[in-house]
Amino acid sequence: MSKQDSLVQAEAADDELDEWDQRIFSTGCAEEQLRMNDCYYEKKDWRACKAEFIRIRWIRTLLLSEFGKISLPFLIAATENVASYSNTFQDLERINGSAALCFLHYPVPLISRDLPSIARLAGTTPASEQPAKTTSPPQATPTDPKRHSFDNLEDQPLTLQEDDPSKVDWTRSFHGLSVEPFSKEAADALQAPLSPEDIEIKPDGIIYLPEIKYRRILNKAFGPGGWGLAPRSETIVTEKSVTREYALLAHGRLVSIARGEQDYFTKEGIPTAVEGCKSNAMMRCCKDLGVASELWDPRFIRKFKAEYTREVFVEHQVTKRKTKIHLRKGDPVPYPYAELKK
8 A cells, every 4th residue: 555545544534433523413512512622722721612602502591491483593693702792791782683682671580590500600701811991890780690580480460551551550550559448347347356266376486367367357348359469570489488579459449568478498389389478468468457466466465375375395206306385275286296294
């Protein structure tokens, strides 16, 4: 075999895909790998190149999740040069196309728990050669992911005035607030003294009125269907709790506004926490109507505990931890506690 033939054969063998190339092409990452190589030859810094491509993928993910009907090539073209900007959120105006305009108005509500590294890179500046700038630190904007929740429930209140301007937009309106007092019959039902049999006590000593009792009082005062709760904000889901603002309406009037909150422990508990958040807001709104106002009166609390409750020293049957709990007189010690004998 001549030297020229051996060179031709070696060049042909070099053009064949080796095991690494086959793996890259099989995963669909060939284009990204080529871009990474080009970026490295230009900047000689793998970390900077990796940060840029993570930022591009993050922008595309948000655009595709919100504007899936827009064609993929258009979105890719719109986000092609995002990584070269000093700050993604401030320089998005430089992205060409309507996809960028959509993204500017998109509230960027949520950064997934599964993408912590992307969330951290969202507000950083890539390591690239740029002239130093002396500018004041950017203020927090509605597009700042740190100010938003982790899960987008997409439950913004409906804008009722879009179809009929005569309707009241309860997400912003204070229609009917303090226009006139309710009737004497309604006021008597709302401010009626609580029956001691309706009040419960938690093991830590906090007394409360069950949520269903509040609904019964409102039904008695305004009639079933004469009152309701209108959301005034979207649901905010943080790492441990759910919160949302509600307005209590009665007979077509705004009565009170309160923000409900409820803790949860797993993602599966978020739907239940959303309902608990609504009930919590209703109970807070009822304070403005005088419902169960005794529960915030220190003298009433001390008197009720002295007459209707007792303190018991118990032991947890699993952990063997001893503690003191509060019970209503006559109620047995609940599981998993066992009363300690004196």
